[in-house]
Amino acid sequence: MRFFMNTPVASVLFAVVLDVIVGDPRSLWHPVMGIGKLIHALERKLYENEDTPAIRKKKGILLVILACITVTAFVYSILALAFSVSYWLYFILCVYLLWTGLAGRTLKMEGLKVYHALAQNQLQEARGRLSMLVSRQTELMSEEEVIKATVETVSENTSDGIVAPLFFGVLFGPGGMWLYKTVNTMDSMVGYKNERYLDFGWCAAKTDDVLNFIPARLTSWFILFSAPLEGRPFKKAAEVYRRYRNCHESPNAGHPESAAAGVLGISLGGDAIYFGQTVCKPALGEMDQEPEPSDIVKTVRMMERAYIMSAALFMMLKVMGRWTFYV
16 A cells, blocks of 8 residues: 555556556647647747857757756646645646656557568568658668668667656656656757757757666666577677677667667668668677567567566665655
């Protein structure tokens, strides 16, 4: 009973259950929609083509500050208002905000859609499904490239869409989760290394790197713990992870991706086309076998286990009273 009277633990538990069973509440308003509109509005106000790179970088810093303060203040304000009306209204709102910050079921279903298309020899359909998950161009991808890209995005988003939101949600409550989601959304919108965003999106990208530092590394070990269950020696998978985790351009993405490559016994990376330009991504992992569509299913299973382990670990730490910043 004491466990369920613990608001942080109970709200996270209900949020996880809802995400696993229901997924994103598509029929209801989703906070990411509001954050996206806020970022677009701030970008229109701040961005000027005539600005120098130094000024664009300063305005990008201002974008991050304004967006984070606005979203965090809004979340804590509505929670405080709800609490003043009713504890149960506050609790329900906590659950809703935590639930909508998690992407486990959505990630699973979108990944499996790519797998089912490949299993039915519908490569064009698989390319279209993959385009919903990645920013790279998928129209000309081979089957192997589709498999590798799906494994990469599912493993990376295990950190970005599950472990990191849980980490900040359990530690700092819905406000902390949505501060993280704001930064992560900004990175996906303006964190590109192209002419428009190289300087303007620099702060968003670096802030996202900082916030994901711990979750990405935790995710890697959660993925590696799946190795024996997928018929791969843990020691061998861990050796591949240690060898390739820092090869990626991103300080964080290479960790869950190389862990997944180590468990699957395949090599990820290679050439990819972003906005019409070919980018050569470094190899992650060792090619012990050719990528197969079943590797997508295995990666989804690794994601699910990482979800369970991270939720259990973070809630256990909360119950033990190790994390005390929840509001």
